[in-house]
Amino acid sequence: MFALNPATLTGPLLMLLSFVGLGWLAARRLAVDPRPIATLLIYLVAPLTFFRALMQGGPTADYLLLTLALFVLSSLISLVVHRLAQHFFDAPESALLAFSSGTGNTGYFGLPVALIVLPAEGVTLYLFCLLGITLYEFTVGFYISARGQFSVRQSLIKILRLPLIYAFLAALLLSSAGLRPPDAVMQSLDVFPATYTLLGMMIIGMTLSRVTLAAWDTRLILACVGIRYLVWPLATLVAVLALQRWLEISPPLAMAFLLLGVVPMAANVVVVAMELGIQPQKGALAVLVSTLLAPFLIPLYFGIMLTLTSLG
Template sequence: MEGDLGATLLGPLWMLLAFVGLGWLAARRLAIDPRPIATLLVYLIAPLTFFRALVLGGPTPAYLFLTAVLFLLASLVALIVHSLARHRFAPEESALLAFSSGTGNTGYFGLPVALVLLPPQGVTLYLFCVLGVTLYEFTVGFYLSARGRFSVAQSLAKIIRLPLVYAFLAALLASGLELDVPDAVMEGMAVFPATYTLLGMMIIGMTLGRVSVRELDLRFIGACVAIRYGLWPLLALVAVLGLQAFLPLSPALALALLLVGVVPMAANVVVVAMELGIAPEKGALAVLITTLAAPLFIPFYLTLLMRLTGIH
């Protein structure tokens, strides 16, 4: 199975790295500034992508409970890491590390893998897990990142301005009132998920195009890798084993939770860092390294965790 998973990951990996390469070329040859693109992603493309996914998913109380659990878990991890990192790293670095610790590349990278490994019902479960992580990114995660440069009041003001939370509430309202979003609107928004992936990965390349050797911070990168490929797989394993001990956990849900725990660092680490101006170069290097390591780590971890949890 490990070899099959490695082959499965090559497609998404090369696609994402090609987007990163396009971003690098755009920064080096065209001198494109990635900051307006980050703003566009945060304030327009991400909310519409999130709204569309939630409406299409048909939220139910059980699905939303799954979203809430992942949101709380991501927030808890980030808060703990923030409390530890602020004594060992500079404010901007500790804020970025805290943000990255609560999230992963569950969408751009994890979704293609989920489509291969999971049945349709399992993919739906995985998507609602992803929604919880995304909601964390643009609430608690964004606040922790903003605290690297701004006061509490300024950071909260920035959270209130974020439209993704309102997109989430609008989708829940439309579902609760059984309002049908016009087909033309949904078809028009179909371009946003691909745009989100393309621009999100290109920003990494654009940022790397401005990186110098002195930006290579091995201590920071090591902490990012340890959290993403050390802490999160362990959390996923404990969560699945714990649920199996008390509930009849379906294999599809168990595998969806394990997949959330083994994906590389999120591209949104760079997007948010760029928007807030908190060490985006260091974030881009860490994201690139964990993405390159994914074809090695993910098959190994998934094979091992599936054996330990008895998933077949």
């Protein structure tokens, strides 16, 4: 029913790598500091991007259940990894590993692929799943990352200052009341998704421009990439097989789940690491490695997963 040609990934991958390259040039030649851009993404661009997506998608109870399910899954994986990582890594590295384990590049990388391989219904389902992972990033994930550097009270205060939470609540309140911002306002928000993607990937390049050989941490990078390309594919495959057995999950939703499990590491790993000061250079290297592996691993994984789920 579904198929993913390896050539499908060429366009999104080249686009993302070109943005990384632009970021590297901006930092090396123009001396652009990535930290203010990370702050801009977290406190302005991301909240407006997802507010727009929620208002356009028209959240329903079923869609929000998907958001909740992915939020819970991401949080559980992150909490388990954090507990285990504390025995093998220092606090900053374990926080970085835990944060990265609960998320993936579901937006910058996964969404362009979803638009190609999924029907319209599947794209909508994918977006609400993506929202659950993003909410994890800026709540549980942000808290775990902050705890690597700050006290419980300081970490909770940082979460309460994140506007994405309030953007999510505002969108739900407006939708439940049957209200919608004027068309002129919604049109003005159209620039934010592309801005979110561009700046998010450029930050990786900006951070890499400052990387030295001392930042290479084989053990941490292997752990990050291994969780992304082993734990997540297995978790989403088991979820789809279980749902097929007990709830007769629709093929578009099954495909959306599988896609969430095979995308590379999230660029937001670098954004959050930079904002909180937890090894952004190591995070950037891990994200780059996982992104370069994507065109080789994703077609292989999809071939196996589609066969096992009888979707291929």
